[in-house]
Amino acid sequence: MTQILIVDDHPLFRLALVQAVGNLAGDVEVFEADSLDTARAELVTHRDIDIVLLDLHMPGNHGLMGLVALRTEYPAIAVVMISANDDPQVVRRALTYGAAGFIPKRSSIAAIQDMLRTIIACEEPLPLPQGRILDTEAEQDRQLARRLASLSPQQLRVLILVAEGLLNKQIADRLDIQERTVKAHMSAVFERLEVRNRTQASVLLRSLEVADPSRTVDE
Numbered sequence: 001m002t003q004i005l006i007v008d009d010h011p012l013f014r015l016a017l018v019q020a021v022g023n024l025a026g027d028v029e030v031f032e033a034d035s036l037d038t039a040r041a042e043l044v045t046h047r048d049i050d051i052v053l054l055d056l057h058m059p060g061n062h063g064l065m066g067l068v069a070l071r072t073e074y075p076a077i078a079v080v081m082i083s084a085n086d087d088p089q090v091v092r093r094a095l096t097y098g099a100a101g102f103i104p105k106r107s108s109i110a111a112i113q114d115m116l117r118t119i120i121a122c123e124e125p126l127p128l129p130q131g132r133i134l135d136t137e138a139e140q141d142r143q144l145a146r147r148l149a150s151l152s153p154q155q156l157r158v159l160i161l162v163a164e165g166l167l168n169k170q171i172a173d174r175l176d177i178q179e180r181t182v183k184a185h186m187s188a189v190f191e192r193l194e195v196r197n198r199t200q201a202s203v204l205l206r207s208l209e210v211a212d213p214s215r216t217v218d219e
Contacts, residue, residue, distance in 0.1 A: 007039040008055040036060035056083035063210035071098040163202040
């Protein structure tokens with residue numbers, strides 16, 4: 001049986017995905033979540049989930065941060081990004097940071113099913129159209145992806161909270177660990193990301209944020 005977790009905060013689109021997944025040939029079980037936190041809870045409860053369909057713009061996700069977090073915490077699970085923003089550079093970045101595939105929300109049900117069948121069969125997805133991308137930008141993403149992949153799940157959690165502006169004591173309280181443990185994690189993060197301080201580490205992580213074109217500046 002293939003178990004698939006659909007993570008999207010829009011109920012109607014989530015329903016459409018549930019129907020698309022449910023109509024796949026074979027034995028498939030579907031779970032749902034409407035935020036990154038509820039997705040983590042589902043992954044703890046259902047430990048045999050094989051694939052996560054993750055909306056790029058969703059509460060707690062912060063663009064590609066959610067992808068990196070899930071890939072770090074659950075490396076054996078295939079994470080497929082879903083978004084209305086299918087800019088070639090966004091697609092390329094998602095794949096660089098570990099996505100098993102990218103499904104534009106404008107895709108037909110048949111196209112979504114074809115992508116999922118490919119991933120379930122552990123085949124390489126067909127290459128997506130790519131626009132003009134600077135080699136330097138692609139190389140920067142590849143280097144950062146390698147550095148982030150060297151972090152442990154707990155080190156990444158600490159880094160995310162640092163990027164949110166929390167102090168060491170607040171991070172210790174949030175993660176239920178000692179403050180000196182937070183400091184030890186931060187020292188390791190600085191070394192592995194090749195940065196000198198919290199500000200530089202936060203800037204690197206925030207580079208994973210992706211603007212949501214569906215939202216206006218005033219929202």
